[in-house]
Amino acid sequence: MKRRTWLLGTTAGAGALLVGWSALPQRSRIGLASMMTPGEGDFALNGWIKILPEGGVVLAMPRSEMGQGVHTALPQLAAEELDVPLSAVHIEQAGWDAIYGNVAMLYGYLPFHPREEEREDGFGRVKAGRWMVGKVGRELGINATGGSSSVADAWEVIRLAAATARASLLGAASLRWKLPAEDLEVVDGVVSHPSGRRAGYGELARVAAATPPGAVELKDRRKWRVIGRPAPRLDLPPKVNGQARFGIDVRLPGMRYAALRLAPTLGGSPGRIDAAAALAMPGVERVVVLPAYAGTSAGFAVVAASYWQAQQAAQAVQVEWRAGPQSGLSSAGIARTLEDAVRSREGFTFYTEGDVDRVPEGSRTLQAWYHAPYLAHATLEPMNATARVDGDRVEVWAPTQVPQPCREAAARVAGVPVGRVELHVTFLGGGFGRRLEVDYVAQAVRVAMDLPGVAVQLIWPREEDTTHDFYRPMHVARLRATLDAKGHPVALQVRSAGDAIAPRWMERALPAFAGPVDLPDKTGSEGLFDQPYAFANQRIQHVFTRSGVPVGFWRSVGHSHNCFFIESFIDEIAAELKQDPLALRRSLLRDSPRHLAVLDLAAERSGWGSRPLPAGRARGIALHESFGSVVAQVVEVSLQGPAPRVHRVVCAIDCGTVVNPQIVAQQMEGAVVFGLTAALYGRIDIRQGAVQQRNFPDYPMLRMGSAPHVETYIVPSERSPGGVGEPGVPPVAPALAGALFALTGQRHRALPLSDLS
Template sequence: MKRRTWLLGTTAGVGALLVGWAALPQRSRLGIANLMAPGEGDFALNGWIRILPEGGVVLAMPRSEMGQGVHTALAQLAAEELDVPLSSVRIEQAGWDAIYGNVAMLYGFLPFHPRDEEREDGFGRVKAGRWLVGKIGRELGINATGGSSSVADAWDVVRLAAATARASLVGAASLRWRLPVEDLLVVDGFVTHSSGKRASYGALARAAAATPPGRVELKDRKTWQVIGRAAPRLDLPAKVNGQACFGMDVRLPGMRYAALRLAPTLGGAPGRIDASAALAMPGVERLVQLPAYAGSSAGFAVVAANYWQARQAAQAVEVDWRPGPWAALDSTAIARELEEAVRSREGFTFYSQGDAEASARDGGARTLEAWYSAPFLAHATLEPMNATARVDGGRVEVWAPTQVPQPCREAAARVAGVPVDKVELHVTLLGGGFGRRLEVDYVAQAVRVAMDVPGVPVQLIWSREEDTAHDFYRPMHVARVRATLDGQGRPVGLQIRSAGDAISPRWMERALPAFAGPVDLPDKTGSEGLFDQPYGFRHQRIEHVFTHTGVPVGYWRSVGHSHNAFFLESFIDEIAAELRQDALALRRDLLRESPRHLAVLNLAAERAGWDRIPPVAGRARGVALHESFGSIVAQVLEVSLAGGMPRVHRVVCAIDCGTAVNPQIVAQQMEGAVVFGLTAALHGRVDIRNGAVQQRNFTDYRMLRLAAAPVVETYIVASDRAPGGVGEPGVPPVAPALAAALFKLTGQRRRTLPLADLA
């Protein structure tokens, strides 16, 4: 009895502590000045902003640049609030304090309908969930670049940090000149007064560092000069003149190179190894065995004076491979298993409204049903996996193109057996991420190799073949979609049951093992884009059956939206065909209570001439609409067939991404997303036979060629909302719009990706 009383008392005490913690204000993310490394003669004014002697601004940059323009967009936020030209802002890698964690990305894991918060009256479950996740995110400080969340996360904190610094600079001038703060202005990095007094930020920085900011106000939107305007990208000059440093560009004195080979079957490992011939080759120094780090297969690496020597030697190693536990994996069998899971198992219900099953039993009602599927996909980043590491005297230094600096440091520390504060990480530019560089396997491998050559930096480079055959793939998904049409032919009910592997628990096991739990929780990525769709079906039931096939799965650009948009939007087209309605007209009817979505759809249709200008002979148009990562995108594709192959000529894209910080970057991201989405929609598939991935290089994992790239027109809806995502939302509508156009051309309904093979 005493033990029971003690347990109850402890539980109550912990509960009280949690309630008390939850009631505290959220931790400030401004940070303190000493979080930024000082330079000669400059002064940090908080954890984000440092002022240089000549008056320039240094912005702490916690996000990775992988072509999405985030370094420029965040610099624009700082430049706006500090009233300096964008060219005056420099960036440097942020440190590891929790203020740099990506809180907005964690919001994206909450399984709420986008309009749930708008419907709430007061502090409901959505606002409570966001409050709690916000507090946890500020404490954990998980620094990651993903989920199209970088600008959304920085929107408040970077502007506030810059505005706070501006207030301190103006306050310092006020004290120096003995003039009221209200009488001072800031213009192009100078504090001025009508009397002619003028001082640069550099001249005021020392005093500003000791001056409390006083009242801090963000600039009125009407006065913006930088935000909302096209501006040249800060990373462009270095990429043009060759000074940009990607992971594979790292060069250090005495550096060695390593090439690896991993077990050909997923989860396999090397058995007997004969490296005698390889070690006798010129420049070859050693072979290092690699355990199965962070979800990878096991293998080995060969270290040599240059990469080509290492690559040739690795291929010369004779090895007996052990197949491992997943040697029987077969993607065709997995597809059948997923379909059976949909037929026989109830899934987790992400959203339910009305009574979808009862609506299907109403007199006069009829049901329309279709099955859809999407294959495993590889990331195929232009720059294959690589990292450089040096291990010496209990310290580890790593150079890596990564989306997750903090988990990379922790992985390096685990492998080397040192405290994490003994790991120094330099984040390089990324030659493509798309979610693949949310993983840490390649960093762990580089550190393990470097441990065998103490004090010598080693650059580990994966070949394209290893990169394709040992990815963390977009999971295969299958979906059964049903609609109920009432006696008047109106769509009133929607039931969707999908099946596929959960991504988030698997990723946490690999990248955040300290936070990975023993039980899988429902993973929003399985049903996102289905349960949170905007169409006005009165009765809905959206569920997902979570599976665990054994195939290593990971986040892939647009994640669940990338295939779920194909399922849902293709089915909307099928409903329109069943009702003999125009696909655009049906969507307009179903979006009567979703004005933002309707506005985006109408903008794309109007710019494409959907209602006004018929396509030229031999071409057809398809339309699709999708919301993801806080942004709404509609696309109209104009398509023809040439020699039996689809050819996309024109893509008209409309987007409501809230405030467009840099419209030029938004347009660039839509163009890149269209090419990425077309590559996947036309050609993308990974086949697994006997536990081995069959695709190896771009010869059999095809990319869209330059000659096949369409003209992309982007139109941005003006908005006063906070920014949504841009890097990922342009991908999901591509495949369904393409499929809709192909149906008009061929009369065949394509429900399985990819779409290029029309035989």
């Protein structure tokens, strides 16, 4: 409570302290050499960079690799500033100091319109907000991989850390040779002088560790040799040859396996348990009752010598399940509640401009309702974690996006100080936001506590994963546009409703900092209040609800459905005005040259308006900004019976400075498949508090034979990097819906779009 009072400044003394603290410079993130784990013969030069005896470089890696290429992109930043080949850069898991926290991710949740900072003259509320969040973020040091922020967060700190290390190495050579540092150059990790003197980084590391770097300058982009160029993924060879270790691959001496069963209704719990039959089965050792950890339902786990034995035994346990407080929930009822909320409550106003209530003479109003369902994450690797508890020491192996919250969750369950928890972060077989949660780690630790000194791997069956996810919230939106007598769109009103994500996640993952906080959550309205179109009059509101369904971050979060709402509605306005959807967008982007350039590139490359399609095919177009990047997509579709068949998707993206264009293309391709899966098939239905979908047969994925051809075109930019992993998801659904309207004349305002009969 003292911490919360101090942060909010609710007393005069605390308020004065907060003002004084705010005026101090932001904490440096370069860090000390002691923050890196020492190895034999290596020398750390700061909190990010070590030099190996043979001259290789070790980079502290604070972000999780879940297929997005971060274990290649961040080493590219270090390789560039150190002037070494990418192959010379190795990674090791970063420690727990605050310098490794993800500050950029916190910036991303500030509820400012993208144009506000550009319009701001001087130090206004946007810059003040970023300054304060930057300071708080550097103090909290929340280490998380999410929000498409890994490269954006590392962009300055890793380059500066590497440049600082390079300056120390040059300083060491200068001291050794008694030559001016400015006369030295570095090529592939070798320092040389025109006189012929040469030394590799490994030879200079010891002296460099004791040499102040002096003036440090980042390399001019005109001299870049690594940043901006395609480079092979460093994580691909081990994934191809089988050496890569995902969480589910962890194998330890004497390890046991645990299979999980959770209450069939959300928030339910086990009552009477008869485990006699299960305990009599071969290899079975015990049954452990699991409380409702970190927002999930309660249940039990069966521990056995193999996972197959544990699974079979779990099915043999006889249990009387108790219904929880959510047993009366239904997705149909929640949808009606959200519609009522939109009709009866104003909610929180995220953005307002002009006067939307003034109706020009001769104008008309266009209104539409849009719906998006609950969605599961359905990661390819099911939820799992391995834990070993030995006295007051806990060791965990987990595929997680949030290492520090996982350590804290493990410590709470085991009743030990967090410093006694050692966490090994493995590769993630898909994250998409699901592995921002800590429930599965808490469960693994609790099971391991019943087998002291024995490592236990807890695995969620796919059915539990599907029926006990932290779902993308159901959302409903009502959109209204005012068209003046000349047919110009002059006003836009949007009111949406749905559960808040960030406060619920904070309660689960950061209970020490959060508590029951209900501040306006940007994720509810992102993609609506910050859309780029030039409506002179706007009012964008969101009604926050608490349905009782566990909700969490899902790839591209609020943008994933809000883009469908706004871009489909733009298409509706175009149809009402009998305008081409591209032409209307261009007219509404007159003050947004960055967005217009992306839109035009996608239209040009797709042949919009210039290359006719074969009979039975149509195109749809959509544009969206999210996570600091702007993406436009054109989708080509036909019908195979009542079902859509997407043949081609053309993507254009401005994501600022590109570190690795090959990874950008890969992420666009993955985002298109992910987004199409949701647009065509994705829905979670709840009846009487129970999720109806259980596995891939009733929660299908886009199959390889149905995947479209994806083309990616990158707009050159010198802006700081934006996100890449998520921005390709939002435009897919509205572009597909627009193509279907062009093909059939039917407007679809609810997802998914798989069956148009």
